[in-house]
Amino acid sequence: MVPPHSPRRLPPLNAVRAFEAAARHGNFTRAADELSVTQGAVSHQVRSLEEWFGFPLFExxxxxxxxxxxxxxxxxFVRAMLNELHSVTQMVRGKTTEESLCISVPESFAVNWLIGRLGSFAERHPELTIRLTSQNQIDDQGRVVGEEGPHWVDLRIRYGRAKWPGLRVLKLFDEQVFPVCSPGYAVGGLRELTDLGDHALIHDDMQMSWASWLRAVGADHISPPHGPAFSHSHMALQAAAAGLGIALGRSVLTHDYLASGALIRPFDAYVPAEHGYYLLCQERMANLPKIQAFKLWIAEQVKEFGPPAVA
Incomplete structure (x- = not known):
């Protein structure tokens, strides 16, 4: 940390701005157009920054x-700092110009829980435009790479074990895993766990396996027939709701299905999930108004599952 009265050794800030624009466009000419300067001026600014560092920043x-x-x-770091400077400047000026909040989120969580609740956030914060992206679109630098060019993720929701060093972590949910099926599928044939041996089980590549679940509840002697398999949990739950068999559901992802009656739990048996859902952000961005706004909102939404806690 810089002592209170010590001068900061900063690079030339105009050169930093030119560097960020050139990096975003991948081209000095387009960066120059954005900054309303010549291509030669951008090249000179970037070169001066590289000389300040003593090594090249571009090939x-x-x-x-x-x-x-x-x-x-x-x-x-430069992009995060510029974003933070913009947000804080807008806050100090009292402006509410529209800005985006990009959140990387597991697809099944987005489909089965988050999207249906985002309307209340939009009503509360009309100045923010939510942009959701799947986690497999994120590169090693925390950017989303798409057809519109790279942009940066503000928040991430992840399913795991709270091992994200260097990030601010807010735990959202613990979960239970239990069988679910459509009401019609359960009629007349699902009273005991042993009844699973007579029914097709839906398999989910993103979920605890049926073999592991049955072993955990002491019912590994049951050998149910093999059923359809799906690569994402929201597909497996849709298949269960359509009456294709019995799926293993997690409490968060099945909550709205159970509340609406589209799915039921035929048995009380459950297994605690090994993982939970967490909200992650960079430490340097944690106090931005838009980050705080979303954290406050989602903490209110998850109260029905118990209070969130810092991991």
Missing amino acids: RHKREVRLTQKGETYLA
């Missing part, structure tokens, strides 16, 4: 520039 090619590894590392 130069005929029609484009590409970040070096050190350039990628520096860009991650």
Whole structure:
């Protein structure tokens, strides 16, 4: 940390701005158009920043520039700082100009729980535009790479065991795992766990296996017939609701299905899930108004599952 009265040794800030624009566009000419300067001016600014560091930030090619590894590392911090500066400036000015809040989220969690509740957040914060993206679109630098070009993730929701060093972590849910099926499928044939041996079980690649679940409840002697398999939990739950068999559901993902009656729990037996849901953000972004707004909102939403806790 810099002592209170010590001068900060900062790089030339105009050069930092030119560097960020060039990195985002992958081209000095387009960066110059954005900044309303010449291509030569952008090139000069970037070169002065590289001289200040003593190493290159870009690899130069005929029609484009590409970040070096050190350039990628520096860009991650520069972009976060510029975003934070923009947000704080808007807050101090009392402006409510629209800005985006990009959240990386597991697909099944988005489909089965989050999207149906986002309307209340939008009503509370009309100045924020929510952008959801799946976690498999995130690169190593925390960027979403898509057709519109790279943009940065503000928050991440992850299913795991709270092992994310260097990030601010808020635990949202613990879960239970239990069988679910449609009401019609259960009629007349599901009273005891042993009845599972007569029914098709739906398999979910993202979920605890049926073999593990049966072993955990002391029913591994049961050998049910093999049923359909799906790569995502929301597909498996849709299949169960459609009457294709019995799926293993987690308490968060099945909550709305159970509340609406689309799915039921034919047995009381359950197994505690090994993982939970967590909300993650960079420490340096944790106090941004838009981050705080979403954290407050989602903490209110999860009260029905118990209070969130810092992991």
